[in-house]
Amino acid sequence: MATLAETEAPQAKAAELSYLVGAWRAFGLQWALYRHIWNGTVFTSVFLPILYMISIGIGVGSYIDPGATGGLTYAEFIAPGLICSVAVMMLGNDMVYPVFGGYHEWGGGYLHQRSTPLRPVDILNGHLAYAVIFRPFTSCTVVAIVLAFFGVYTSWWAALAVIAAFGVSAALAPWLHAWCSSLKNDAMLNSVYRFAIMPISLFSGVFFPAEQMPGFLQPLVWISPLWHGTELARAATAGAATALPPVAHLAYLVALAIGGWFLARRVIARRLSF
Template sequence: MTATLDRPTAAATGSVVGAWRAVWLRVEGRWTWYRRHWTASLLASGLQPVLFLAAMGIGFGSQVRPGPLTDGVPYLAYVAPTILVSGLITVGVTEAGLPVLSGFKWKQDYWAVASSPVSSGQLFGAELVWIALRLTFGAAVYLVVAAVAGGWTSAGALLVPPIAILAGVACAAPVMAFAATTKGDGHVFAAVNRFVVMPMTLFAGTFFPVERLPLPVRPLAWISPLWHGNELVRGAALGGLRWWPALGHLAVLVALLVVGIALGRRAFQRRLVV
């Protein structure tokens, strides 16, 4: 086989170790690098949602009076759960974009891993698990900071981090699949953030109710994974979460995750197995 920049001369040997063992070997490698360079990625690791909380919940929120649009609670408590969801989705999509493409195109470490006893599917799973761990770290930091700032009003706030992590991973999985099929220089991921993630953050119920949007554009908010996550965490944190709608929102996020995993494993295999 002739080597190219995007496809080194490496052939996968197949999996000869247990699936979870293979996944954790890759995660261990990620952790070895991260614990030495965590300050370089501190913003993406946990500070981004905290900064949004300070700006919107504390800064802008000090000018908003509690009322019907905030469910009768202070604006800080109204946006604290949803800012975490939008922040983790942003971080998840970012980590699933250029860094994954780099593993194929520039760093090319995916080719080395695929030539080891770790299969392409296990590699995909390991990268997704690592993103989930990064999001978990960010959620833990945010949970404590928001509690100190007074953003939580009930014990239901403990349900906010796992829901937000699910939403972030569910959005990261299909982006990883897309990154595995990308052949260019990755400029498309800037477009994804600008035209998909940012509009979701602004218009999917993070800062104000979707009902305040014009009726013709509301369906665009309803089909976004962020809206489903926002409905879950706000209901959990503020109370009033109804089971049947909650199960529907949860089903959408789980379905997105399952489809993203299926597409991602297939895309990784097609690109790595030679």
């Protein structure tokens, strides 16, 4: 029988398995799945934000005086937020049910990956690579390009909004992963949408300036990665001034991403050791 190169010297090979290679191999599953489901996600990832733009941005926007949104037209105001919201909505697709299902025989992704040379951290990184890198850079890019036809950008810097969306995704994804990995009951998955995805999408300064919210809710806005991302994206698409220096917004997103990753790594290692 022809021997496979990898099984020849498995000790050496597997021991050297770098995070990058491990993540890439685990990503293979997400990619194969994506080829089956991509058409089902086009609505949420591309059409829904566009429909929001038409209904709210233009429809409701026609009743709004630009003075209320810092001199921007309402469509200009919400466009960057919509791009970043897509990242959050995609996480709702990719980091909730698929994570929970990974540990169960009906989904089983993580369980069968676990019986291969992949380590729990590789399984985590593979899934994150899909949700945080692949998804935002495809979906958010498409949305950003379509929104350009609405004439809501002031310069080519608008392209950076996609990077901001990626930042939002990176900051939020590991936390969702850790949360959904800890859930014992699938009935609780709804609460992830209800108490995380939805409030974050609606109250992060996407549809109205966050300062409008009552003072006691302001801290919730500050912790929301979508708010930080939207501030950055709005600076990119409309040249608006950010609430904090851009570096501060960026630093927060990076800190959240790193902290979340360490947490998620601990949780998945625990869940996949029996």
